[in-house]
Amino acid sequence: MQTLPATRRPTRLALLIGIAATTVGIIYGYDSSNIGGAMLYLATDFNLSLDQQQLVTTTVVVGEILGAIFGGYLSNRFGRKAVMVGVAATFALFSLASGLAPTLELLILARFLLGATIGVSVVVVPVFVAESAPARSRGAFLVMYQVATVIGIILGYLIVMALAPSENWRWMLGLAAIPGLVITFVLLKLPDTPRWYLLHGRLDEARATLAGIEGEGGDVERELALIQDSMNTHKKGTWRDMLRRPFLRATLFIVGLGFFVQITGINAIVYYSPRIFEAMGFTDDVTKLGLSALVQAAGLAAVFLALAFIDRLGRRPVLLIGIGTMILANALLVTVFLVGNGTFTGALTTLGFIGLMLFTAGFSFGFGSLVWVYAGETMPTHLRSLGASTMLSANLVGNILVGSLFLTVLTRLGGSGTFLCFGILALAAFGFVLRFAPETKGRDLEEIGQFWAAGGRWNDTTGAAEKASQPRDSAQR
Template structure:
């Protein structure tokens, strides 16, 4: 990065990019949690058993997998911004269709289509933000996506709690259209990324966008030359490049990280917190939803801390600390369920609540924040969108597994065994991150390919 000033202020457009693009996470988070409240009443209306609850919950994630598979290629073809606008607009439509679903089959189709739009968004947004944000603030801009996601999760629970007295799952699902409309309007005001413009040979638009984003922080012409050179040496973006040296190691990292993010169990808590609190002895639906929202408030506090330290501490320390907290939280939850058995006293319920808060805080501080950072940073320019695609597809596959089996697993084995399994996954994740995760703090995006070309090191090997 060709810096001209040491501590330049962020430009107005840079701030708009960070806020408007990242807030797409609100619709992702809202959809993740509002189904938890809606399930209470869906179960009654459609006479669902545990397997049926898993089907309704994971249908959207199956759609997300398919959306993620073509999200990167779509954004390469038509642009990052048009893709995100289409995501927000279609999310609005499919949320309304979910709310008016006359039958279970109609609801499942609507949620599948909803998942397609979300799947595209989780691939494209990190790429858009990484390619637009100033290098000095890129980590914080990417963590904003997780801030928005957790905010959406909390909003989903609060809306469900407010509507609990009406028992209206239709309003719970349909109101997701409101943030969809707002975000569509915000995104329409943004330009596409300078790197996408250069990839398409639109240098004048790239120059204008860089000037508006960076202000006087960089030498614009030198930056354009650096970005252009990065694409010129990369030649093409082929899926087979992900499976060949020197980027096979990078592919292993992004696929493994994406899988561990979800297989460690966070969405079991997001989707099924009311059911977990029911297993802990809390039978009042409003209390279940309120406690679920409080758990996510702890996560929001943790992600704000990550936002403050990500560009100072670095990526690896933040990620490892977060996973370590998840391991401790799992140990506490295993103990609570093992001691409580089928009978929970007030004290055990409090410790269980603390365990869920610690688990969520550890996740949002580490995995929740860093998955978006690495989705935007882990790959060189020509493979960035494809790398984000395979990372977040692996994430969503694990999400389907957890979402589908958790209700039956909790019912069949109890909380102690369930959280013991998640704890083992977290320990494996800690070892995986220690082995492969690169430290990308302060590195220009155009330099990241060198890390993998050097065999996983910033220093060339002789």
């Protein structure tokens, strides 16, 4: 039995591409969390109302939607690598502008532009990693983006916590320019993806990059032939292609998944953890920020678990376990807020903290990890960037709804009503995934495209990589 293709370790180039590209997630995560701490002081300086606070928080997300819409086009036109370099550099620029903004209007403009760069990144990075990683370890490579994102979230909380005694929100926002600049120089050293090179007729560069990724034992010419055949079948991808058969089913899946990822409430925790802990009775800013960082540390541990299991258990089991954990966490939080009824004792506060940790861990293990996997894997080459744009645009619509309404809902319905709503949405998400999510573990990207072309069914010729990883003779049925 030949098992080498399933067990061969990633090459040095493959690891470098995976690590360097996914570090873009650090700047995404950092910006998601630092605004939650900075808002504690920014709101006072600008005398912001509740609605204005939600506006400042969600302006980034509005920009992200714009960036996500155009991210696929930019990726195809200028290259995955070039766009990522541009994203990191402009992120540094607009982060600095946010910290220096003299008026509320200029702060909102800077954060809108910052969001546009992030929106482009969340489309391009999964595509870049999916097209660069070997099929045998592609899931783990894509999950690394979530690892970097959670590290960025924790870093944002820790920096804000360190600066909390000074109450200097300008430093809290402006310091994001530093990781942006560092990541810019790291990305400059990478090649683009073999598939993008082929899209633009650059065969020699595609062959050289693919050889560096696959290493010894990889059948580079076979891979090139498969990619080229897929491109010849579908010359150019358009939005219209995604809205008709055979890829309409895939489009409905990625739109639904992207929306559920955010509407179930994770960014309410990321953006407003300090406010949630305030509702639990905490008053000290450093304590609220420190507890928020600890909640995200649980998420980071869960991502590493997902990293270990994503290419073993498969995509669907990991995703369903994560959503199930979110459902249990919501039930615990509803109970805590009902029993507490505005007055929290030590035991209830501890249970509330555990509930937030479970919620974040469940999200990071399931949705947080798998959104990048499915964004990078679901569509065939000619539609991959557009598919990622569509999925992450739906994701960001859910994000903006949560970000713009959460404080209002928390004020009017209280913690119990708010987390009851999130729990019902998580149940709906569980049913959606159970019904529609395909299992793509071990499949070549070209095979996944054939799955949708066949009406959502694997045919007898697909899954070679999956079969090779099984501990039995592949000829046995």
